Amino acid sequence: MTKQTQVSLSPALRRRRLTETGIGYLFIGPWLFCFLAFNLVPFVISFVLSFMDYNMLSAPTFVGLSNYVKLFTGDKLFKTSLGVTFRFVFIAIPLRLAFALLVALILNRQSKMVPLYRVVYYLPSILGGSVAVSVMWRYCFSKTGVLNTALQAIGIASNISWISNKDTALWSLILLFIWQFGSPMLIFLSGLKQIPKSYYEAAECDGAGPLVRFFRITLPLLTPIIFFNLVMQMIGGFMVFSQAMIITDGGPMNRTLVYALYLYRQSFAYYKMGYGCAMAWVLMTIIGFFTLLVFRSSSAWVFYENEIK
Amino acid sequence: MKKIISLVLCVAMLTCMVAVSSAETSLRVAWWGGQERHNQTIEALDAYGAANDIKMEYEYTSWTSYFENLATQAVGHNLPDMLQMSTTDIINYSTNGQIVDLKPYVESGIIDLSNIEESSLSGGMVNGQLAGFTTGTNTVTVIYNKKIFDQAGVAYPSNDWTWSEYIDTVKKIYEATGIQSDIPFLSEARWVVESWVRCYGYDFFSEDGQSLPWAEDEKVLAGVAKAIQDIADGVKAGYFIDPEIQIAWSTTEENYIVQGKSAMAFLLSNYYGVYCTALGDELGMAMLPKMDDGEKSGMYLNSNMYWCISSNCTQPEVAAAALNYMINSTDAAAVIKTDRGISLSSEVRNFLATSKDTDAYTANVLNYVSDVSGVVAAVNPADPAHSAEPISVLKNDYTAVMYGEMTAEDCVADFVEQATALLPN
Incomplete structure (x- = not known):
């Protein structure tokens, strides 16, 4: 409890901090979005697909380590x-x-x-x-x-x-x-x-x-x-x-x-x-x-x- | 902030409405090809769209990126309504339900068969379904430079010449003039190997697509190996072109035959016109030589490519009608000519043969393909699933023999072994 009171900020200041963080995210937003959509997601999907038999034209089937x-x-x-x-x-x-x-x-x-x-x-x-x-x-x-x-x-x-x-x-x-x-x-x-x-x-x-x-x-x-x-x-x-x-x-x-x-x-x-x-x-x-x-x-x-x- | 959001939403809504209102009868058509084909296809389809009040949308690319695009669209259930398909890929799209059976539209008469022989549809059959409609047939040919033959004092080849006559001709021309000939189908060995095995009465792939029906027959294996060896010997002796040079050709203009520096070349018949134009002279056409100990002609007809309708097409009747136009209409044929192969429709063929716009080269191809049709019964079915990999093995091994890296026997044995392993069973 004491810790929280130590770092607590006035509501006005906190709001400002929040806006600043928000603006920060807004600025990196385009990059972040592209990174998530075109790097991270395909990254995870390709790992999952590596354990599957997948021909792109029909649903993948799990084949374990056989690939x-x-x-x-x-x-x-x-x-x-x-x-x-x-x-x-x-x-x-x-x-x-x-x-x-x-x-x-x-x-x-x-x-x-x-x-x-x-x-x-x-x-x-x-x-x-x-x-x-x-x-x-x-x-x-x-x-x-x-x-x-x-x-x-x-x-x-x-x-x-x-x-x-x-x-x-x-x-x-x-x-x-x-x-x-x-x-x-x-x-x-x-x-x-x-x-x-x-x-x-x-x-x-x-x-x-x-x-x-x-x-x-x-x-x-x-x-x-x-x-x-x-x-x-x-x-x-x-x-x-x-x-x-x-x-x-x-x-x-x-x-x-x-x-x-x-x-x-x-x-x-x-x-x-x-x-x-x-x-x-x-x-x-x-x-x-x-x-x-x-x-x-x-x-x-x-x-x-x-x-x- | 709110204002911005509401503004964005408004714009988005409006765009959607515009998109919806214009989507009444529209048709997305996709194909691969060069600029010439793009122009011709757009011209033909634009005319059809205008006449039938259909909004046509086109997605055309080069060959290299076409199937990447298509696969991505298939994953997103966003395939174009009507699409051009290749003989190697159709099996995958059909067995995975991405393209529809065209038989219902043939039966309902939307696709008109009155000028098309039903047997010629065999090229587009996959597992009993009419997966694709053959845009035109195409076959293999030996093209030869008549001037070089005259200069060497060698008789032009006939349609029933044999393999040893072919090798002799290459040799004689080289000895008389110093002019070499192309290595047969260095760019895709399967096309020449297929003609060899057909001489012994076999199909290249078995009907179920699980094996090579000729792989057990010692006579065929020996015949194929000997033919490959004959070519390799000719490379060594210098009467065939150095494979290092031939393999590097990528454009038509680089080919020795269109520079008058090669006496003979094996070719797919649909390229004939382009080659003659590039040479600026009429090339002769002969059928592929028969194996000396074979019983039959090695000639075969292939579907050049297909028109297909994707399974997420919402108005397949509209697509089928457009497909019918591309296949049967002489208006379309007047624009596209023989770019997608020799039409299955006898009416279109007659139209092209008699049209005053038809040049001599196109007429030659029409005659040649009709000659071949007299020798060959049906159009080859599409290649079986998983056949692309063994075909590339064969190409690689064949090249290795020409480079002197592998023996002809090893080439045949390795291909048979790898094909057996790679084809599903």
């Missing part, structure tokens, strides 16, 4: 698609981050042209995983495409159809993914701006060259940003879909059948939505596992300035 059992014991393409996705993630993500960092370093100089370059380098990311870009990619990497023409111009006779060669098809998708390095680059750039100039000046006075400055000052102070980018990009990488769907459609011979594309086929082409949902939850677990791994390892390599004692 998961089939996935792990009787589906060759499940393993194939996982393998393709892992290859994609473990090659494309480090390369994309390295490339983004490199460009960010170049753009982090004082020059009047820098704002223009920033826009130019961000453009591919705005175009994103759009259909138009994917179609353009097809033309660049086909046998008579831009790449082969360019190679021929510099005297290398290339006769490979990059997107349909069994060894290079995945690489053409990886290259597209790296090409869209804009958003991690911008984040790197803002991170670089945070590093106090005085550190570099002091280091220069002590005779440190550019390489030493990069590895001793820039990289350690950038690790929180690298960490953030790594987590975000990895999650996005595991869910790569549209490029594989439009450029190669999983081919040739399932060499580019990424997990999300196989999930989509099972759900929409083969009318096995329950099975697709189970696949989605397996992917969710995998992403969760790797995110956790990165988080756990962060204490060993991520350096926060404010933690210095």
